[in-house]
Amino acid sequence: MKKNRITAAAAVLCLIAAGCGTSDGPTLPARVTTAAEESTGEDLEPETEAETAAVPETEEFSEADDGAADPAGTDTAAEAVQSLLSPDDVYIASAFSGTPDDPYGIVDVSSALYTYENCVNDLRELESYYSSILRTAVIGTTHDGRDLIAFRFGNPEAPKQIFICAATHAREYMTAQLVMKQLEYYCANYAHGSYSDGTSYRDLFDQVCFIVVPMVNPDGVSISQSGEDGLSREDLRQNLQAIYQSDLGFGYTTLDYDSYLRRFKANGMGVDLNRNYSPGWDTLNDRVNPSASLYPGSEAGSEPEAQALMGVINALPNPAAAVSYHSYGNLVYWQYGQEEPLWTANQVLAQHFCDLTGIAMGGESNEAGFSNWCVRVKQLPSVTVEVGSQECPLPIEEFSPIWEAHREVYAMLADCYQ
Numbered sequence: 001m002k003k004n005r006i007t008a009a010a011a012v013l014c015l016i017a018a019g020c021g022t023s024d025g026p027t028l029p030a031r032v033t034t035a036a037e038e039s040t041g042e043d044l045e046p047e048t049e050a051e052t053a054a055v056p057e058t059e060e061f062s063e064a065d066d067g068a069a070d071p072a073g074t075d076t077a078a079e080a081v082q083s084l085l086s087p088d089d090v091y092i093a094s095a096f097s098g099t100p101d102d103p104y105g106i107v108d109v110s111s112a113l114y115t116y117e118n119c120v121n122d123l124r125e126l127e128s129y130y131s132s133i134l135r136t137a138v139i140g141t142t143h144d145g146r147d148l149i150a151f152r153f154g155n156p157e158a159p160k161q162i163f164i165c166a167a168t169h170a171r172e173y174m175t176a177q178l179v180m181k182q183l184e185y186y187c188a189n190y191a192h193g194s195y196s197d198g199t200s201y202r203d204l205f206d207q208v209c210f211i212v213v214p215m216v217n218p219d220g221v222s223i224s225q226s227g228e229d230g231l232s233r234e235d236l237r238q239n240l241q242a243i244y245q246s247d248l249g250f251g252y253t254t255l256d257y258d259s260y261l262r263r264f265k266a267n268g269m270g271v272d273l274n275r276n277y278s279p280g281w282d283t284l285n286d287r288v289n290p291s292a293s294l295y296p297g298s299e300a301g302s303e304p305e306a307q308a309l310m311g312v313i314n315a316l317p318n319p320a321a322a323v324s325y326h327s328y329g330n331l332v333y334w335q336y337g338q339e340e341p342l343w344t345a346n347q348v349l350a351q352h353f354c355d356l357t358g359i360a361m362g363g364e365s366n367e368a369g370f371s372n373w374c375v376r377v378k379q380l381p382s383v384t385v386e387v388g389s390q391e392c393p394l395p396i397e398e399f400s401p402i403w404e405a406h407r408e409v410y411a412m413l414a415d416c417y418q
């Protein structure tokens with residue numbers, strides 16, 4: 001299966017060399033479109049992470065799996081974590097570098113079009129005001145040359161760390177806006193705020209700090225927001241056209257090019273980053289070519305974004321839990337074929353999300369996702385949280401209810417694991 005994938009991936013790359021499927025390119029299969037695909041234009045909706053429910057094989061828990069999922073290229077992530085968690089001269093629980101005129105005016109939520117540039121600029125600004133509790137670092141680089149950024153919020157020497165990531169899937173970029181708004185909120189309220197049980201934020205984030213990657217897939221997000229112009233490399237733009245032609249040929253889409261790109265989920269090379277991890281990767285065979293979604297890559301851990309996330313988790317000294325934000329469906333996925341005591345630990349984590357946010361328990365997840373890797377390779381309680389109630393990209397009207405439901409997530413998590 002692996003060889004087939006590589007061959008298929010190479011075929012799409014040949015399309016580029018051959019001018020997007022002109023006479024020298026491979027012949028695409030006859031177009032077959034199911035009724036379901038016609039009705040949605042792409043994947044079956046609602047978008048969930050539970051399209052397959054394969055029972056994991058015991059070999060997935062082996063040490064060899066761990067090794068395969070920890071490829072070279074994660075040194076950057078490890079160094080970043082070291083920087084994020086280094087004892088911080090300026091970490092003084094009550095001290096701030098300054099206070100913004102409008103503490104809630106940095107992360108703009110008046111528009112749903114929250115870009116990678118917005119995210120980077122907001123992090124810089126927040127870090128300039130709140131350097132005592134916030135630090136950023138680069139954990140990797142995307143195919144299109146964008147820095148993958150992580151931040152640490154809270155005490156760098158906290159006994160436990162919680163990992164959060166968002167915007168793994170391109171069109172789900174409102175999740176990046178959500179975690180950035182959460183960061184702004186906790187920065188602004190760090191000194192005087194408290195959780196519903198009365199524990200001060202300061203005490204919570206002294207015991208548990210957060211390592212967050214707000215935009216896992218900035219190349220894909222930029223494609224979803226700006227189309228082909230979202231990519232700076234000309235060869236990647238041509239590759240994108242070839243991926244579109246391939247998806248048309250296989251009957252995976254009936255959309256025009258602009259609509260297709262707006263609903264893109266994959267990274268800049270057409271790899272679905274939530275199918276690029278080792279647990280169950282070999283069982284995924286529904287896409288063999290780079291695609292707008294579902295293509296798991298030429299091998300597990302092939303993509304720089306996945307390598308960066310694994311590198312961060314591997315480098316954390318005492319991670320307590322991991323959360324991956326997706327959209328949509330208002331569900332929390334927590335079953336990854338794990339055994340006790342992880343089964344219960346994951347269920348408890350999921351129940352806390354349900355209790356706080358009002359979202360529902362989901363069933364089993366698809367294979368080869370980030371949470372699958374956290375649970376089955378790292379034995380780390382992990383959930384995939386789907387926010388929003390309509391087709392992605394979510395319109396800005398969705399932000400307010402999502403924000404109200406998820407504002408206290410950092411505090412809830414810190415309260416659970418302190």
Ligand SMILES: [Zn+2]
Nearest residue numbers: 169172326327
């Ligand atoms: Zn997703």
